[in-house]
Amino acid sequence: MDKQKRASGMPINQDKGKKMRTASVAKKVVAGTLGLSLLQMPLLVSAASGVSVVEKAAAPQATQSSGSDASKGLNPAEAKITKAQAEARTRTLFPILKEARLDGITYGEQNVFPPNTKKIWVLNWSIQKGNNSSGFSTEVDAVTGDILSFYYPSMWPEEDSNTAYYPPAVSKQEAEKIAETFIAKAAPSIKAGTMKPSTEYGFSSNQALFGPVRYSFGYSVDVNGLPADNEFVSVEVDGNGNIVRFTRSAYQGDYPSAKAAISKEEAEKRLEQGLSVTLAYISSTPLFNATSKREWKIGYIPDRTLVPTDANSGKGIDTIWGKDLDKANQAVRYTALKPSNKAFTPHKGEQLTADQALKLVQEIAPGSEYQLQSSLGNYWYGNKQVWNLYWNKRTPGTYQESNKSAVVDAETGQLLSYNEFQYPGSEPAKASAPAVTDAQAQTKAIELVLAHYPNAAEDLKLSDAQTLNPSSSKTVYQFVFQRFYKDLPVYGSTVSVSIDGGGSLISYNADNGLSDADLKAMDGLKAKISPKEAQDRLLNELGVELRYISSGGYSVDNTYVEPKVRLAYVPTFDKSRNLGYIDGVTGKAEALLQLPDPNKGSTPELPSDAANHPASKDLATLLEYRVLSPAEDGLLHPDAEVTLGDWIQMIAKGLYPDQVYYGGRITQPLFADVPADSPIAQAVQLFADKGWFGDAKSSELHPEQKLTREAAASSLTTVLHYNRLSRFFQQDAQALSLSDASAIKDKGAVALMLKLGLMEAPSGKFDPAKPVTRAEAATILVRLAHLQGNVDTPLNQR
Structure with missing residues (x-):
């Protein structure tokens, strides 16, 4: 998830060109009661509490003067790299900027609050093409001269005739050499021998068969001979060898000594002391992502948060606040909830109106001093329509705004989230005793959950992993409720609540919930190895x-946390920092929620039944780009006949190989025989959104029908948007000369496919009614990928 940051050494994948950079982002408690901390969690995890913190959408930014409020406390005269040198370096390293206009240069980070003291030059650029324009920025370290960020807006290269499509002019190996050569020029402060390849720091680009070819490379940079969270480089190179994105993260403060006072062996003993395992249901994909196909496992996970240990004091570290823990972490315990007569009742009938949604959350809505705006939209990472309620209040005498927001399921009325945001310093920070106790805040949190979460008393338990915000000026109570199923916790399924010392709700966040299919999948899971075996393996x-x-x-709950670096021993699993668990069935150690390698381009081994097939090369290409995958028996079955549903899915995977299409919500199935929960529903939605079903008016798709060669030709014609052109070729001499021309209804489509070289007619016969095999489909799609860069509008832009 692009908007996620990980704590304490969890590297941050930055995409500074696609979103406004901010040094102070609103953080909210959302998940993580299972003690699964530092080992590569996708969310920030508080070591003290086991709760997690995730970045909220960027809040309104403070208005900046030409002098830049963000550069308060900075003196440009102290920069070792001048403004002119920063501009010259940027223009020299990125020749593509000759198409851009430099609109200005500022000192210090822009659009951040509170103001920081980062010594950088920010160059603001814009590109104008016709009536369209795009702005972006490039950052240069004012001390070392390193380029810190560069991103050329993706909308321009993809519309450029020089965009690299498959097959690329530059291979992955060649691109890697280009990246490393460029890093030496762009980041001269990196000492020789300190940079190491790492999959943790690459950009999130996914190679798609029908998308622009881009290679992503990430590198960690050692400091004093040790890896450091703040030191890394990410480079993206396109298929033509151009640098399209670059990020260099470097800490400008002083690093502590690399000499540890306690030994590695002692740190390991402290980590393992008293550690046990908990059996839990584990999903193959994060539960916030409701669009991916989800698989379930049952596995043993640590019973507590695994925290880093200060290498000098030996104390555990709270990775959110950067503070020492007063006591060792204990196993997480849970308390059942008592049923309430005010339990949540799902709405039934027509979709809720904005007023109805507001009424359901009236008890937590702010007063009349806030102005309400509402909008109906799709919930992120899911096929759920929600009401977004947004209350805005301008703080008197400033340009800063405080706001509150809520998300309500438009079908059921369930509250999915509530968050408030205030700029730190927008109101006086006065320390005061809390008006409500921890017990009173807990009672309110429980009442909120019972009132807004379906079957809360049956499905949720209160974790003892709550904590107080350690800010000296504001008390915040945090509570996490864990989802259970058949007495076992469901990893990643939580509800979190934060309440301030005055008893007011600060945040409420629930996950997407579990479907009937999820519950059915979990029903069939049963552990075969004992907790003792799993614990021994885990240790x-x-x-x-x-x-x-x-x-x-x-910022966490509207409290800004000052940056801090320290020397520590961090937990590892299987010698990596990926969070892990022990599979309850196989007993194997597995990585949990491991970040994907953005360069999914290494060819997996071709199954035996495809290795010697005449179409083996094309089958290997589709396997490499995740368009095809082996069946349960490990084979590809290249001669198996393809159905229409298979064909639609293959083309969709050529664009979205990970089966996640972020298109319109499936409010109602397009075809009666393709329900919303069908494995091909998203692919069908993509086809419809792109107009690839043509003028089809049928209420049924019949995805199970065999794909004939003529149907494939007609489909490809529509995918390429050559429908009208195909009618022009209906009387084409080449098509009419085929020996089986009389059996072909769509002669124009067949003629186009022959002329484009996507399909062939061996010995002058097309065989329009012959079913297409997987191998034949692979060859056609690889040819289509070769054609991608030569058509007026590539498939990924339609």
Whole structure:
């Protein structure tokens, strides 16, 4: 998830060109009661509490003067790299900027609050093409001269005739050499021998068969001989060898000594002391992502948060606040909820109106001093329509705004989230005793959950992993409710609530919930290995790594956390920082929610039944780009006949190989025989959105029908948007000369496919009624990929 940051050494995948950079982002407690902390969680995890913090959408920014409020406390005269040198370096390194206009240069980060003291030059660019324009920025370290960020707006290269499509002019190996050569020029402060390849720091680009070819490379950079969270480089190179994105993260403060006072062995003993395992249901994909096909496992996970240990004091570290923990972490315990006569009742009938949605959350809505705006939209990462309620209040005497927002399921009325945001410093920070106790806040949190979460008393338990915000000026109570199914926790399924010292709700966040299919899948799971076996295996896989970790640079519950770097031993699993668990069935150690390698381009081994097939090369290409995958028996079955549903799915995977299409919500199935929960529903939606069903008016798709060669030709004609042109070729001499021309109804489509070289007619016969095999489909799609860069509008832009 692009808007996620990980704590204490969890590297941040930055895409600074696609979103406004901010040093203070609103953070909200959302998940993580299972003690699954530092080992590569996709969410920030508080070591003290086991709760997690995730970045909220960027809040309104403070208005900036030409002097830049963000550069308060900075003196450009102290920069070792001048403004002119920063501009010259940028223009020299990125020749593509000759198409851009430099609109200005500022000192210090822009659009951040509170103001920071980062010594950088920010160059603001814009590109104008016709009536369209796009603005972006490039950052240069004013101390070292390193380029810190560059991103050329993707909308321009993809519309450019020089965009690289498959097959690329530059291979992955060649692109890697280009990237490393460029890093030496763009980041001269990196010492030789300190940079190491790492999949943790690459951009999130996914190679698609029908998309622009881009290679992503990430590198960690050692400091004082140790890995450091703040030091990394990410480069993206396109298929023509151009640098299209670049990020260099470097800490401008002083690093502590690399000498540890306690040994690695001692740190490992502290990590493992008293550690046990908990059996839980584990999803193959994060539960916030409701569009991906989800598989379930049952596995053993640590019973507590695995926290880093300060390498000098030996104390555990709260990775959110960067503070020492007063006591060792204990196993998480849960308390059942008592049923309430005010339990949530799902709405039935027509979709809720905005007024009805507001009424359901009236008890937590702010007063009349806030102005309400509402909009109906799709919930992120899911096929759920929601009401977005947004209350805005301008703080008197400033340009800063405080706001509150809620998301309500438009079908059921369930509250999915509520969050408030205030700029730190927008109101006086006065320390005061809380008006409500922890127990009173807990009672309110329980009442809120019972009133807004379906079957809360049956499905949720209160974790004892709550904590107080350690801010000296404001008390915030945090509570996390864990989802259970058949007495086992469901990893990642939580509801979190934050309440301030005055008893007011600050945040409420629930996950997407579990479908009937999820519950059915979990029903069939049963552990075959004992907890003792799993615990022994887990302890065998655990270890520690000495490194520099970081915290801060963000806000938690409206409290800004100052950046801090310290030397620590961090937990590892199977010698990596990926969170892991022990499979309850196989007993194997598995990585949990491991970040994908953005360069999914290494060819997996071709199954035996395809290795010697005449179409083996094309089958290997589709396997490499995740368009095809082996069946349960491990084979590709290249001669199996393809159905219409298979064909639609294959083309969709050529654009979205991970089966996640972020198109319109499936409010109502397009075809009666393709329900919303069908494996091909998203692919069908994509086809419809792009107009690839043509003028079809049928209420049924019949995805199970065999795909004939003529049907494939007609489909490809529509995919290429050559429908009208195909009518022009209906009397084409080449098509009419085929020996079986009389059996072909769509002669224009067949003629086009022959002329484009996508299909052939061996010995002058097309065989229009012959079913297409997987191997034949692979050859056609690889040819289509070769054609992609030569058509007026590539498939990914239609």
